[in-house]
Amino acid sequence: MRRGLSATALKGIAAAGMLADHLYTFFPGVFPAWIHPATRFVAPVFAFFVVEGYAHTSDRMRYGLRLWTGAAGMLLLRAALEYGAGIVIRNNILYTLALGYTAVCCAERGKRDGGAWYALSLLLVFAGALTAEGGMSVLPFMLICAMTRGRPRERACGALVWGALLCMAETFAALQQGLPVLPTLMRRSDFLFPAALPLLALYNGERGGGRGAKWGFYLFYPAHIAVLALASGL
Numbered sequence: 001m002r003r004g005l006s007a008t009a010l011k012g013i014a015a016a017g018m019l020a021d022h023l024y025t026f027f028p029g030v031f032p033a034w035i036h037p038a039t040r041f042v043a044p045v046f047a048f049f050v051v052e053g054y055a056h057t058s059d060r061m062r063y064g065l066r067l068w069t070g071a072a073g074m075l076l077l078r079a080a081l082e083y084g085a086g087i088v089i090r091n092n093i094l095y096t097l098a099l100g101y102t103a104v105c106c107a108e109r110g111k112r113d114g115g116a117w118y119a120l121s122l123l124l125v126f127a128g129a130l131t132a133e134g135g136m137s138v139l140p141f142m143l144i145c146a147m148t149r150g151r152p153r154e155r156a157c158g159a160l161v162w163g164a165l166l167c168m169a170e171t172f173a174a175l176q177q178g179l180p181v182l183p184t185l186m187r188r189s190d191f192l193f194p195a196a197l198p199l200l201a202l203y204n205g206e207r208g209g210g211r212g213a214k215w216g217f218y219l220f221y222p223a224h225i226a227v228l229a230l231a232s233g234l
Helices: 007-026 042-056 060-085 093-113 115-131 135-147 152-176 181-187 190-201 210-232
Strands: none
Touching: 007 042, 007 190, 007 210, 042 060, 042 093, 042 135, 042 190, 060 093, 060 210, 093 115, 093 135, 093 210, 115 135, 135 152, 135 190, 152 181, 152 190
């Protein structure tokens, strides 16, 4: 057995962080504000493993279809909560991951068939930055992971540079809007996504977990969102 943590263990840590962040989000004022910036590692960990899944899966079409089906299911859940219980939520990280996976597929196709596929990949990332949860940080990170696969130092450099650029952009936006910089950065803290890098450095390359771990996230994500949303609406 290789030293380090398996994919299942790292996803479990990320799932715990995700639950903590959503507890903070759905019950404002109950949990400390530092939870939100402290859990910015969550989405990048899942994003990294989607890129790993692209590299390892025997059926890339089916893998992508599973992600897009999950995203569509989450959209239906949001509609059911809004029209059935009057609860409006914005969460759908599965859409972000599905869009990122598609962008990675296009970028990899570009290695073989030329620049038009690279352009489509960048277009998807740009569209996702405007429409997807965490899209401004997660989607570029997925492309960075795809382009630097097997080269963790280059991955870290790319992530840190993009994180610094996002931080500068958020700082500039706060100053332009006349908002206090530090509190604003703590609320708009997606630039902290490189916090995932130390966890990813522990990855031992083992997938682990079997079918249960494979489907666990697809079930846990919408289930805990629905429970927290309904509980917060009581």
